[in-house]
Amino acid sequence: MATNEHIVTSFDDELNGLAQKIAEMGGIAEQQVGESVAALSRRDEALAQRVISSDKRMDQLQREIEDDATHMIARRQPMAQDLREIVAAIHIANDLERVGDLAKNTAKRVFAIEGNFAAQRLVGGVEHISEMSLAQLKHILDAYTSRDLDSALAVWKRDDEIDAMYTSLFRELLTYMMEDPRNITFCTHLLFCAKNIERIGDHATNIAETIHYLVTGIPLTDERPKKDESSVTTVEYSDADD
Amino acid sequence: MATNEHIVTSFDDELNGLAQKIAEMGGIAEQQVGESVAALSRRDEALAQRVISSDKRMDQLQREIEDDATHMIARRQPMAQDLREIVAAIHIANDLERVGDLAKNTAKRVFAIEGNFAAQRLVGGVEHISEMSLAQLKHILDAYTSRDLDSALAVWKRDDEIDAMYTSLFRELLTYMMEDPRNITFCTHLLFCAKNIERIGDHATNIAETIHYLVTGIPLTDERPKKDESSVTTVEYSDADD
Numbered sequence: 001m002a003t004n005e006h007i008v009t010s011f012d013d014e015l016n017g018l019a020q021k022i023a024e025m026g027g028i029a030e031q032q033v034g035e036s037v038a039a040l041s042r043r044d045e046a047l048a049q050r051v052i053s054s055d056k057r058m059d060q061l062q063r064e065i066e067d068d069a070t071h072m073i074a075r076r077q078p079m080a081q082d083l084r085e086i087v088a089a090i091h092i093a094n095d096l097e098r099v100g101d102l103a104k105n106t107a108k109r110v111f112a113i114e115g116n117f118a119a120q121r122l123v124g125g126v127e128h129i130s131e132m133s134l135a136q137l138k139h140i141l142d143a144y145t146s147r148d149l150d151s152a153l154a155v156w157k158r159d160d161e162i163d164a165m166y167t168s169l170f171r172e173l174l175t176y177m178m179e180d181p182r183n184i185t186f187c188t189h190l191l192f193c194a195k196n197i198e199r200i201g202d203h204a205t206n207i208a209e210t211i212h213y214l215v216t217g218i219p220l221t222d223e224r225p226k227k228d229e230s231s232v233t234t235v236e237y238s239d240a241d242d
Numbered sequence: 243m244a245t246n247e248h249i250v251t252s253f254d255d256e257l258n259g260l261a262q263k264i265a266e267m268g269g270i271a272e273q274q275v276g277e278s279v280a281a282l283s284r285r286d287e288a289l290a291q292r293v294i295s296s297d298k299r300m301d302q303l304q305r306e307i308e309d310d311a312t313h314m315i316a317r318r319q320p321m322a323q324d325l326r327e328i329v330a331a332i333h334i335a336n337d338l339e340r341v342g343d344l345a346k347n348t349a350k351r352v353f354a355i356e357g358n359f360a361a362q363r364l365v366g367g368v369e370h371i372s373e374m375s376l377a378q379l380k381h382i383l384d385a386y387t388s389r390d391l392d393s394a395l396a397v398w399k400r401d402d403e404i405d406a407m408y409t410s411l412f413r414e415l416l417t418y419m420m421e422d423p424r425n426i427t428f429c430t431h432l433l434f435c436a437k438n439i440e441r442i443g444d445h446a447t448n449i450a451e452t453i454h455y456l457v458t459g460i461p462l463t464d465e466r467p468k469k470d471e472s473s474v475t476t477v478e479y480s481d482a483d484d
Contacts, residue, residue, distance in 0.1 A: 063461075070329060073315045087312060094336075108473040174430060178423045182479045184416055188433065192473070195434070219305075231350040231434070237424045 011082065014072055018065060018089040019145075025061045025096040026141040028054055032103035033137060033200060037130040039110045040193060041123050048110035051103055058100035065093040080217070088214040092144065095203040095210075099137065102196040102203075109189045122176055122183065125169040126190055130197045132162050136204040144207065149215045156208035156220070162201035163228035169194050170230035178237050198228060253324065256314055260307060260331040261387075267303045267338040268383040270296055274345035275379060275442060279372040281352045282435060283365050293349035300342035307335040322459070330456040334386065337445040337452075341379065344438040344445075351431045364418055364425065367411040368432055372439045374404050378446040386449060391457045398450035398462070404443035405470035411436050412472035420479050440470060 032051050039048035069086045072078070078086060136155050143152040173187045173194070212220040274293050281290035311328045314320070320328060378397050385393040415429045415436070454462040 066329075070315060070325070073312065074319045074321075074325065077316045077319065079316075083312070083316065087308075105473060112474045112476050174426055177419065177426050177430075181420045181423065184419050184426070184479065185476045188416060188419075188430070189473075191430065191433075192437070231347060231431075232354045234354050234427045237426065 029096045029099045036103040036106040048107040051107035055104045062093045062097040088210050091210045095206045106193045106196050129165050133197045133200045140204045140207045152208040152211040159205045166198040167229045174235040271338045271341045278345040278348040290349040290352035297346045304335045304339040330452050333452045337448045348435045348438045371407050375439045375442045382446045382449045394450040394453040401447045408440040409471045416477040
């Protein structure tokens with residue numbers, strides 16, 4: 001079963017290669033998240049198009065990381081910590097690729113909302129939640145680079161703030177729709193954008209769990225306290241006529 | 243680098259073990275998708291709870307498949323077709339786990355919509371699109387079992403029907419919201435359910451792409467024609483007062 005392939009690079013070189021590709025994905029993901037929300041705030045279609053286009057590179061990098069990692073496992077037969085390093089790289093690449101997809105979906109919605117009614121007032125909540133998600137993403141990528149378990153756990157715990165903010169934004173956007181039906185289309189797109197951004201926070205916590213496993217060798221099995229209650233949230237319509 | 247571990251099972255036995263776990267995941271996923279929409283139609287909270295609870299088993303199976311597959315790659319150093327079999331199992335388990343998550347999210351929304359206004363009329367479109375997604379899921383799992391490239395490609399091509407139906411449902415639900423603000427909360431939850439179901443179709447096409455790679459050794463690089471235009475769809479509000 002053993003391959004006859006001649007191994008010319010060291011295992012550490014190969015790990016560094018994976019780390020570089022993940023760093024590139026992380027950089028693109030941060031840019032996509034920031035630019036997708038900026039494009040939404042300013043109704044900047046050119047910027048939205050740039051976010052959409054950059055997703056190709058993310059897909060390509062994820063495929064490369066997975067291929068490189070699989071071949072490293074087959075050729076090197078790594079054990080324990082070495083194997084965890086490689087499996088962690090596959091997981092993190094997968095999470096970052098999904099972050100890119102979510103930013104791309106937000107960017108696409110810029111084209112649906114052009115010239116829409118009362119836009120600026122309504123978009124504020126989305127900007128706010130996206131600042132938090134972007135901060136979580138930056139912190140978790142730093143924690144991965146430095147293998148810093150404490151900051152990874154801090155990111156993991158802080159996700160409930162994003163969830164709580166999303167639930168409150170969900171209520172707010174529903175209220176705007178009820179106030180004026182001209183808001184409905186725009187607010188529906190904003191709801192999906194807000195959901196995308198809340199899910200980017202979930203991917204940051206996935207990466208935190210991967211870092212926990214990488215550093216300690218033990219899966220983080222605690223259930224994270226979820227405070228996204230939007231899926232069970234209702235807003236009652238009240239009107240003087242009723 | 244070679245391990246001294248004594249290999250007592252055959253490679254084929256191990257592959258069969260992976261296939262059995264994927265078959266179990268596929269069965270649970272189909273049940274979750276069907277039951278989540280049934281729970282929504284009938285506002286059946288007990289059934290919704292069952293869908294939510296069954297997701298734990300999905301997560302556990304996915305972890306097991308990934309662990310088993312990684313250790314097979316490290317121990318067996320498989321090449322070509324054998325390696326593709328193992329990598330395909332990891333990908334398909336990943337897609338099925340996400341299908342389970344999407345069904346769970348739909349099930350959670352059953353608790354938000356209890357006793358809601360005009361529910362039955364509005365839920366019909368969601369039932370319809372879910373029948374299509376469920377059929378796609380069944381077909382692609384059969385195609386995987388029989389390594390049937392033609393039916394995998396048929397599933398891949400048919401996803402544009404789900405996308406087109408979702409775009410039309412998006413418009414319809416927005417229209418209901420504009421007609422009567424008492425529909426807004428319920429229709430918003432239905433919009434998220436419909437989006438979940440549309441994404442289940444996307445996972446069926448991901449599995450189709452995995453089957454293509456597994457059978458031919460070549461990635462399916464064509465861009466699938468996307469007909470989900472909901473992210474760029476607007477519905478204008480018109481009222482006699484305007």
